[in-house]
Amino acid sequence: xxxxxxxxxxxxxxxxxxxxxxxxxxxxxxxxxxxxxxxxxxxxxxxxxxxxxxxxxxxxxxxxxxxxxxxxxxxxxxxxxxxxxxxxxxxxxxxxxxxxxxxxxxxxxxxxxxxxxxxxxxxxxxxxxxxxxxxxxxxxxxxxxxxxxxxxxxxxxxxxxxxxx
Numbered sequence: 001x002x003x004x005x006x007x008x009x010x011x012x013x014x015x016x017x018x019x020x021x022x023x024x025x026x027x028x029x030x031x032x033x034x035x036x037x038x039x040x041x042x043x044x045x046x047x048x049x050x051x052x053x054x055x056x057x058x059x060x061x062x063x064x065x066x067x068x069x070x071x072x073x074x075x076x077x078x079x080x081x082x083x084x085x086x087x088x089x090x091x092x093x094x095x096x097x098x099x100x101x102x103x104x105x106x107x108x109x110x111x112x113x114x115x116x117x118x119x120x121x122x123x124x125x126x127x128x129x130x131x132x133x134x135x136x137x138x139x140x141x142x143x144x145x146x147x148x149x150x151x152x153x154x155x156x157x158x159x160x161x162x163x164x165x
């Protein structure tokens with residue numbers, strides 16, 4: 001048998017005087033509605049947390065570092081995709097794009113520090129690893145035009161060719 005009064009107790013341990021709602025087993029209409037709202041809020045927070053983790057994983061650079069323009073360019077490309085799919089709000093995308101701009105501005109300093117402390121070969125390997133990780137899958141690259149070391153217009157060689165030499 002259902003209790004007649006709501007079983008909710010406040011901070012001072014006073015019991016609610018309202019009758020139990022027909023749609024609930026032990027709470028009045030007001031406290032049942034509050035409980036449902038709190039549950040919806042908790043579920044929404046969990047959903048947002050899962051989505052944030054998923055977006056963070058998608059936006060991470062493949063090398064796990066942000067030391068090359070290729071790493072940051074890949075993140076900006078993913079950010080563009082997420083914004084176009086309405087999976088990230090404009091304000092957050094704007095903030096992340098601004099941070100990426102700051103990261104791009106500091107890349108020459110990062111490169112100089114690495115080259116000065118660890119040597120040019122370490123920097124070159126880091127860039128080559130980043131470029132290799134950022135390559136499109138084989139099925140996408142089959143549609144792309146293969147890069148040439150020098151174009152017919154005399155353009156410079158791609159970064160990979162200049163670094164490997």
